[in-house]
Amino acid sequence: MDSGKIDQIINKHNADAGSLIQILLEIQNENNWLPKEALTRVSETLAVPMSRIRHITTFYKTFSLVPRGRHEVHVCTGTACHVRGAERVLEAVEGVTGVNAGETDPDLNFSVETVGCIGCCALGPVVVVDGEYHGNILPAEITKVLQDKK
Amino acid sequence: MSEILLQIDGKEVAAEEGTTILVAAQSVGVSIPTLCLHEKLEPYGGCRVCSVEVESRGRSSVVAACLYPVEKDLVVTTRTEKLDRIRKSLLEMMLAHAPDSEPLLELAEEYGADKDRFEKEASFCIHCGLCVRYCTEVKKANALGFINRGAKKEISFIPEIASKECWDCKECFELCPTSALQAAFVLIEALTAPPQPTTKSCHSCG
Amino acid sequence: MPRINSCAELEELRQEILSQRDPNKPCIAICTGSGCIALGAADVVTAFKDEIKEQGLDIKIDIRETGCPGFCERGPLLVIYPEETCYLRVKPEDVKEIITETVLGKKVIDRLLYIDPETDEKAVKESEIPFYKNQMRLLIGDNIKIDPNSIEDYLAIGGYSALAKALFEEGPEKIIASVKESGLRGRGGGGFPAGLKWEFTRKTSAETKYVIVNADEGDPGAFMDRALLEGNPHAVLEGLLIGAYAIGAREGYFYVREEYPLAVENVTKALKQAEEYGFLGKNILGSDFNFTVQIHQGAGAFVCGEETALIMSLEGHVGEPKPRPPFPAVKGLWGKPTNINNVETWANIPLIINQGADAFASVGTEGSKGTKIFALVGKVKNTGLVEVPMGITLRDIVYKIGGGLPGGKKFKAVQTGGPAGGCMPESLLDMEVDFDQLTKAGSMMGSGGMIVLDEDTCMVDFARYFLNFLADESCGKCVPCREGVKQMLNILTNITLGKGKPGDLELLEELAEVAGSSALCTLGKGAPNPALSTLSHFRDEYEAHINEGRCAALSCKELIAFYIDPAKCKACGACIKDCAPEAITGGKKVIHVIDQEKCTKCGSCLEACPAAFGAVSKMSGEPVPAALPEESRNLG
Numbered sequence: 001m002d003s004g005k006i007d008q009i010i011n012k013h014n015a016d017a018g019s020l021i022q023i024l025l026e027i028q029n030e031n032n033w034l035p036k037e038a039l040t041r042v043s044e045t046l047a048v049p050m051s052r053i054r055h056i057t058t059f060y061k062t063f064s065l066v067p068r069g070r071h072e073v074h075v076c077t078g079t080a081c082h083v084r085g086a087e088r089v090l091e092a093v094e095g096v097t098g099v100n101a102g103e104t105d106p107d108l109n110f111s112v113e114t115v116g117c118i119g120c121c122a123l124g125p126v127v128v129v130d131g132e133y134h135g136n137i138l139p140a141e142i143t144k145v146l147q148d149k150k
Numbered sequence: 151m152s153e154i155l156l157q158i159d160g161k162e163v164a165a166e167e168g169t170t171i172l173v174a175a176q177s178v179g180v181s182i183p184t185l186c187l188h189e190k191l192e193p194y195g196g197c198r199v200c201s202v203e204v205e206s207r208g209r210s211s212v213v214a215a216c217l218y219p220v221e222k223d224l225v226v227t228t229r230t231e232k233l234d235r236i237r238k239s240l241l242e243m244m245l246a247h248a249p250d251s252e253p254l255l256e257l258a259e260e261y262g263a264d265k266d267r268f269e270k271e272a273s274f275c276i277h278c279g280l281c282v283r284y285c286t287e288v289k290k291a292n293a294l295g296f297i298n299r300g301a302k303k304e305i306s307f308i309p310e311i312a313s314k315e316c317w318d319c320k321e322c323f324e325l326c327p328t329s330a331l332q333a334a335f336v337l338i339e340a341l342t343a344p345p346q347p348t349t350k351s352c353h354s355c356g
Numbered sequence: 357m358p359r360i361n362s363c364a365e366l367e368e369l370r371q372e373i374l375s376q377r378d379p380n381k382p383c384i385a386i387c388t389g390s391g392c393i394a395l396g397a398a399d400v401v402t403a404f405k406d407e408i409k410e411q412g413l414d415i416k417i418d419i420r421e422t423g424c425p426g427f428c429e430r431g432p433l434l435v436i437y438p439e440e441t442c443y444l445r446v447k448p449e450d451v452k453e454i455i456t457e458t459v460l461g462k463k464v465i466d467r468l469l470y471i472d473p474e475t476d477e478k479a480v481k482e483s484e485i486p487f488y489k490n491q492m493r494l495l496i497g498d499n500i501k502i503d504p505n506s507i508e509d510y511l512a513i514g515g516y517s518a519l520a521k522a523l524f525e526e527g528p529e530k531i532i533a534s535v536k537e538s539g540l541r542g543r544g545g546g547g548f549p550a551g552l553k554w555e556f557t558r559k560t561s562a563e564t565k566y567v568i569v570n571a572d573e574g575d576p577g578a579f580m581d582r583a584l585l586e587g588n589p590h591a592v593l594e595g596l597l598i599g600a601y602a603i604g605a606r607e608g609y610f611y612v613r614e615e616y617p618l619a620v621e622n623v624t625k626a627l628k629q630a631e632e633y634g635f636l637g638k639n640i641l642g643s644d645f646n647f648t649v650q651i652h653q654g655a656g657a658f659v660c661g662e663e664t665a666l667i668m669s670l671e672g673h674v675g676e677p678k679p680r681p682p683f684p685a686v687k688g689l690w691g692k693p694t695n696i697n698n699v700e701t702w703a704n705i706p707l708i709i710n711q712g713a714d715a716f717a718s719v720g721t722e723g724s725k726g727t728k729i730f731a732l733v734g735k736v737k738n739t740g741l742v743e744v745p746m747g748i749t750l751r752d753i754v755y756k757i758g759g760g761l762p763g764g765k766k767f768k769a770v771q772t773g774g775p776a777g778g779c780m781p782e783s784l785l786d787m788e789v790d791f792d793q794l795t796k797a798g799s800m801m802g803s804g805g806m807i808v809l810d811e812d813t814c815m816v817d818f819a820r821y822f823l824n825f826l827a828d829e830s831c832g833k834c835v836p837c838r839e840g841v842k843q844m845l846n847i848l849t850n851i852t853l854g855k856g857k858p859g860d861l862e863l864l865e866e867l868a869e870v871a872g873s874s875a876l877c878t879l880g881k882g883a884p885n886p887a888l889s890t891l892s893h894f895r896d897e898y899e900a901h902i903n904e905g906r907c908a909a910l911s912c913k914e915l916i917a918f919y920i921d922p923a924k925c926k927a928c929g930a931c932i933k934d935c936a937p938e939a940i941t942g943g944k945k946v947i948h949v950i951d952q953e954k955c956t957k958c959g960s961c962l963e964a965c966p967a968a969f970g971a972v973s974k975m976s977g978e979p980v981p982a983a984l985p986e987e988s989r990n991l992g
Contacts, residue, residue, distance in 0.1 A: 018690075020672035021655055025614065050308050051286070051295025052673070058297040059674040059831075061656030062614050078576030079771070079807050080733035082821055088958075116658055116825060117576035118615055120391045121731050121805070122428030122739035131617075133394030195679055196833050198874040212873040217679040232873070236836075239870040243839035268843060277832065296832075299657070299674070301842045303832035 001031040006041050017046050021056060024063060033064045061113075069104045069111040071149050073097065074128040078117035081124030085139075089125040090114065092139035096146045109150070156224040163220075171215040171226055172200060182215045182228050183237065183257055185244075186278035188325065191287055193217050194279050197244075199257065201236055203227045212236070234261055242267040244276045248328035251276070275305055275330035281322040291315045294322075294334075305330065307338040359634030361642040363520045370517075373508050382417045382459045383437040385500050386446075389424030389586050390618050391579075391740075392431035396447070400432045403448035407455055417459055420509075423587015423622075425500040426741035427487055430470070435482045435500055442482035443468035473737075473759070490757045492719065492727050493743045495703050499587035504622045507629040510590040516635060518706035522598045523643045526709070531602040532558060535705065537713035539725030544570055544661070544698030545773070545802045546878075547724075547791040553695060556685035558603045560693040565605040568689070568696040569596055570666060571612040571619065574658035575774030576825065578805035580729040581699035583741055585612065585619035588703070589626035593649070595705030597635065601645050603695055608649040611666050614656060623651055658775075658829035659879050663696045665831065676831045677877035698803065700729060720746035724790035730772075734807040737762045744789075751785040754808055765810035769893070773802030775822045775829075776882025778889025779815070798889045800882075814911035815894040816901055820848035822886040830879065837880030840871035844887060854914040856902035861891065906977025913957040916976045920961070922947045922984050924971035927991050931961035931972060947989040952980055 009026045013019035023042060028034050034057055043050045057063040075090045094100055097110040104111040120126045123135030127142050129149070134142065152167050158175050165174040170193065175182055185197040193216040200215040205225040215228070227233075241263035245254050249265045254276075258265060277296075282305060285291050293311040297304055307316070316335065323331055360366050384404060388397050401421060408417055427433055430444035436458055443454065443465070450468060457463045470479040472486065479485040482500070502509035510516070522531050536551030557565060569592060573581040584592060596608055610627075612620050627649060630636045638646045657675045659665045665675035667689050688694025704726060708716045717725045724746035730753065733739050737759035744753060750770055754760065761767055769779040778799030780787060787793050791801050809818065823845040832838045844867050847860050868884030875881045891898060900906040907915040920931070920940075925947045932940045932948060939955045942948035948971075950961070965972040 018670065018672045019652075021669060022652055025653055025655060048672075049286075049292035049295070050311065051282075051292045054306065054308065055296050055674050056655075056672075059299045059657065060654075063655060079774075079805065079821065080577040080731075080739075082576075083734050083807065083809060083813055083818075115615060115656075116574065116829065117578070119573065119579040119582040120394050120428075121577045121579050121733040122741070123391055123394055123431075124733065126394060133390060135391065135394035195876060196835065198835055198876070201874045214679065214874075214876070219681055232869070235866070236870050236874050239840075239866060240835050240874070243835060243843065246839075269846075276835070277838065279833075296674075298832070299659075300827055300830035300832045301838055303838065 001027070001035065001038055003037075003041050005030060006038055007045065010042065010045050015046060017048050020046060020048060020053070021060070024053075024057065028063060033067045036065075064111075066104065067108055069099075069108045071110050071130055071146075072128075073110055073112045073146065074115045074118065075101070075112070076118040076120070076124065076126040076128075077114045078121060078124070080121035081118075081126055084124040086125040088139050089127060089137060089142055092143050093127065093146065096143045110146075154220045154222050156220050156222065156226065158226040159228055165220045167220070169220050171202060171204070171213075171218050171220060171224075174220050175215065175226070175228060180228055183260070184216060185253060185257070185276075185327065186280065187216050188280055188284070191280070191283045194283065196277060196279055197240065199237055199240055201233060203230055203233060237261045238263045247271045247276050248274045248330070251328045253327040273304070273330065274328045274333060276328055277303060277305075278327060280325040280327075281305060281331050284322045284325055289315075289319065289321065291319070293319075305334055307334060309338060309342045312338050313342040357632050359632075359637075361634065361639070363524055363641060366511075366516060366520055366641060370511050370514075373512050377512065380438050383420055384417065384434055384454075384459065385420040385422050385437065386434040387424055387431060387500070388421040389499075389583060390616075391424055391428040392433065393618075395431045397432035399448045400434075400446050400451065403451040404455070407451050411455065413455070417455070420503050421505075422502065423499040423504050424496075424583035424741060425482075425488075425587075426491075426493075426496050426583070426743070427485070427738070428740035429738050430740075440481040440483065442470065442479070442485060444470055487738050487740070487742075487757055487759070490752065491743050492745045494707060494719075494727050495591070495700070496583065496587075496729055496741060496743045498591065499583065502588060504587055504589055505625050507590060507626070507633055510588070514710070515590055515706075516594055518709035519594050519597050519635065520641055522601060522709050523641055523645060528558065528602040528604065531598060531709070534708055534713045535602075538708045538716040539713075539720070539723075540701065540704055540708060540716070541724060541791055542698055543700035543704070543728065543803070545575075545776070545800065547801055550697060550701055553685055553697070554599060554603055556683070557605075557693045557695040560686050562693050564607070564690075564692045565603055566689045566692055566694040567596055567600045567603060567605045567608040568666070568670070568694060569608070569610045569699055569702055570661065570663065570696050571610055571616070571699050572654050572658075572661040572666060573613060573616075573699070573803060574661045574829075575803045575805045577733050577771075577807050578731045578774065578803045580731055580741055580804045582616050582619055584699050584703050584729075585616065586622050589619075589623045590630065591703045591706060592623075592699055593626060593630055593635070595702035596649070597640070597647060598705050598709060599695065599697070599702065600647050603693075605695070606646050606648070608647065609670060609689075610649065610651045611654065611660070611670060612651060613654040613660075615654075620651060620653060627651070657831075658825075659831050659877075662877050662879060665877070666696065667694065674831065676833050677879070679876065700804070721788060721790045721793075723792045728789075728801070728804060730804045730806040732758050732806050732808070734771075735761050735763075735765060735810040735813070736808040746790040747788045749786050749788055750780060753789065753806065754785070758808065761808065761810050763810075765812065768809045768811055768813055769815070771799070771807040771809065771818070771886075772805065773800035773882075773885070774805050775826050776800060776878065776885050777802050777805075778885050779809070779818075779893060781893045798892060799885070812909055812911060814852070814907050814909040815890040815897050816848060816907075817852050817909075817912055819887040819890045820845065820852055823848055823883065826879065826883050830883075834874075834876040834880060836871040836873075836875040837877075837883060840867050840875070841880070841883050843867055844871070844884065848887065851898065851901045852907075852912045852914070854901070854905050854912070856898075858902065860902060861895075861898060864891070900977065904977045908976075910974040910976050912976075916957060916974050917952055917980045918950055918955055918957065918959070918961055919973055919975055919980055920948050920950055920965075921971050921973065922949075922989070924969055926969050926971070928966065928969070930964040930966065934960040934964040936960065942989065945991045947984060947991060949983045949989070 245265035246268035
């Protein structure tokens with residue numbers, strides 16, 4: 001990711017250290033992940049210690065310090081989804097993608113994450129694939145959706 | 151600054167507004183155990199060993215003495231059965247990480263804490279934060295910090311900064327109540343030290 | 357659009373908007389909240405738009421894409437005005453018929469109506485549907501009436517009249533007095549009297565003050581705030597404006613969790629429109645009140661719902677809570693007096709100003725005034741968002757509105773309060789739900805998540821689930837939470853794995869005291885609650901796990917076994933086909949037997965066995981009967 005783009009994002013937030021998290025979110029949206037060079041640039045430009053940036057990028061679950069897959073699969077493991085069988089859906093997702101929750105496959109096809117709550121609790125279990133929501137999903141159904149993306 | 155009257159272990163105490171219970175207690179000879187406190191650093195409130203019971207307007211709660219500011223008519227008790235139970239458990243959970251830590255063992259004796267109560271943990275670090283806070287607040291070098299959260303939280307050196315700052319400093323080492331800091335530093339040394347010439351040949355390139 | 361510079365101009369615009377709208381013109385209001393979108397609502401909308409265009413009916417029929425009205429179980433759903441006909445579980449294939457028969461032909465399509473499962477009675481109008489009828493939908497009832505991306509829709513239903521009244525008729529002192537008199541308590545979980553908090557913030561003298569909307573709805577199982585932000589962002593903004601004016605703040609923030617992209621999008625659009633129309637910026641409505649607001653997103657940390665951690669996050673730090681005192685009302689964001697309230701709390705403010713404190717306080721109980729939106733989810737037939745007056749019984753919520761439990765299963769408990777809450781068993785079903793009653797019962801109101809559990813839920817595993825969630829979300833700063841939650845989780849995990857030992861429950865209770873008393877923040881302090889609550893009502897389940905190796909709910913994999921009853925097995929082969937680890941021996945006319953060593957407890961065999969045979973069952977706490985000798989396994 002070129003430093004020009006990063007500077008643009010930083011300037012949009014008036015190079016304000018308080019907007020650090022918003023800046024990192026935008027960089028990640030553009031770039032799919034947060035490479036070290038981007039973090040160094042942010043650290044220098046905002047005059048924020050690298051130790052603080054490293055804590056932030058590892059504390060908050062949204063950030064990824066490694067490249068993510070082309071397809072992002074978020075499986076909700078919230079309470080309502082849990083009692084309606086989210087575990088089996090997760091097993092199905094891990095099975096068909098070959099990727100465990102929290103990981104990305106080496107070919108960068110799929111990234112699988114669990115989310116504490118996606119906010120569609122009435123329709124549990126819920127899986128979001130590339131921003132598309134699937135509610136009341138059965139293990140067999142999500143398997144098909146992901147097979148088609150392979 | 152106005153003066154505030156409160157009670158600590160039955161003693162009447164007058165303290166300036168903004169003083170913590172810990173400091174107010176010290177002024178009347180009442181000592182409260184601490185672990186993550188250091189005179190050169192801002193109080194942290196991480197270990198909770200300094201927990202005391204306070205009562206105000208009919209409500210009682212447990213608070214960290216190193217941080218809680220004095221209040222008018224506050225009634226503070228620094229040693230109760232409940233507090234003893236709490237301190238004992240806190241020490242036991244920390245001893246599972248660092249069973250040989252002197253500061254911990256000293257307190258353990260006072261509170262009857264059993265260092266073998268919980269299964270041994272892989273990491274020595276008890277997250278008192280003294281090293282990180284010292285480097286940030288006193289040295290202003292930010293050579294080490296925290297990463298991750300919860301039980302996965304760790305201290306971590308920033309290699310580029312540590313390789314420049316830490317060799318000649320190491321002032322944080324003596325603050326560490328366990329050997330966690332030395333272990334972390336040895337690791338970072340291994341990663342950032344220039345290759346030393348050896349008599350053995352390297353397997354990959356000879 | 358020129359800015360509105362006075363109350364008079366606002367009313368003029370409102371009348372102009374209303375005069376341009378024909379209440380008799382057909383309008384199809386379709387829910388496009390995240391929930392219905394997940395069920396395919398976008399395709400339904402497209403189908404309507406295409407069909408209307410094809411039939412040349414563009415100017416004759418309006419389509420309104422709305423936020424969530426709450427009956428999520430039956431989505432995609434829509435309401436056709438002016439008749440208020442409500443259709444449920446609508447598919448793209450139904451669209452043509454709907455336009456022809458209902459919109460144009462004014463006839464009702466029975467199969468798309470709500471049909472009462474007991475009486476077979478059909479409800480045509482939205483307001484006749486029992487799910488809605490038994491609620492008091494003061495807040496969420498507006499969602500179906502507006503397109504959240506249209507400020508004019510909000511103005512058409514009276515929007516921003518409370519702001520005008522607040523700015524020009526009431527003034528800060530009276531506003532705060534009203535909010536105090538109304539008895540409104542924080543809807544985010546704390547339940548602190550909102551008016552009092554506003555007063556503290558107002559009284560702290562400082563040039564700069566802040567107001568914040570806490571939209572970091574992290575409780576798993578709760579999505580009330582999502583529906584309010586997606587469906588009616590202006591109502592929340594109006595409440596925020598009134599609060600800011602009363603407190604003396606000129607800057608505000610919406611802190612929205614990153615997991616709610618549609619909410620972020622709709623709030624962003626609403627703020628832009630509000631600015632265009634003059635509800636934000638300088639000299640709002642021609643007064644001397646200036647106010648600007650920004651949106652900040654969360655980045656995946658439940659702890660940032662805690663107000664001091666949220667402030668840390670807004671300041672660009674990790675979400676580590678800070679000690680209180682000092683309270684944010686005195687020293688908050690950037691060290692300035694700050695008032696943080698939950699989305700639903702802010703959304704109640706225009707109601708209070710418009711109808712007056714007394715009218716607001718006429719709903720609810722002595723200690724809890726107004727309505728509360730609950731996310732009724734889990735093992736209940738009618739899942740969705742329900743808005744009810746404080747004081748309604750749990751029984752009415754679960755059965756009258758929720759329709760009871762599906763699958764003929766037996767009720768076990770209702771959980772409220774998220775990871776800091778507790779369970780209410782059957783004996784407490786007649787409890788009148790309000791802040792104090794819930795606390796008395798060992799739970800808490802929380803943000804509004806209400807999860808119904810049935811006989812298949814293992815209460816030990818349920819407690820373990822919450823501790824697992826908190827172990828992941830703990831910031832890690834203090835020992836009682838970082839270490840205590842981990843140790844409590846260990847104990848519960850071991851119990852569910854059949855490794856529980858005598859003394860475990862006592863240790864659990866000891867750790868509960870440490871975390872509950874000495875943790876730095878309410879995440880740690882509340883962490884023991886699910887375990888303590890389930891222990892208090894379902895101790896027998898815990899003891900059975902530890903002493904008998906038995907899971908009463910037949911849920912914990914290590915403690916259950918699947919068994920094929922040879923007397924019932926018809927050797928049809930259905931279970932063998934679905935058994936992934938190939939753990940079932942047998943074949944045509946040879947009774948099937950599960951090899952317990954190979955069985956992974958996936959449950960496929962139980963699902964596969966035809967209901968007429970019912971040969972597969974789960975068992976726990978006793979040895980699996982020895983398999984029939986091979987010679988005896990042949991069926992006639």
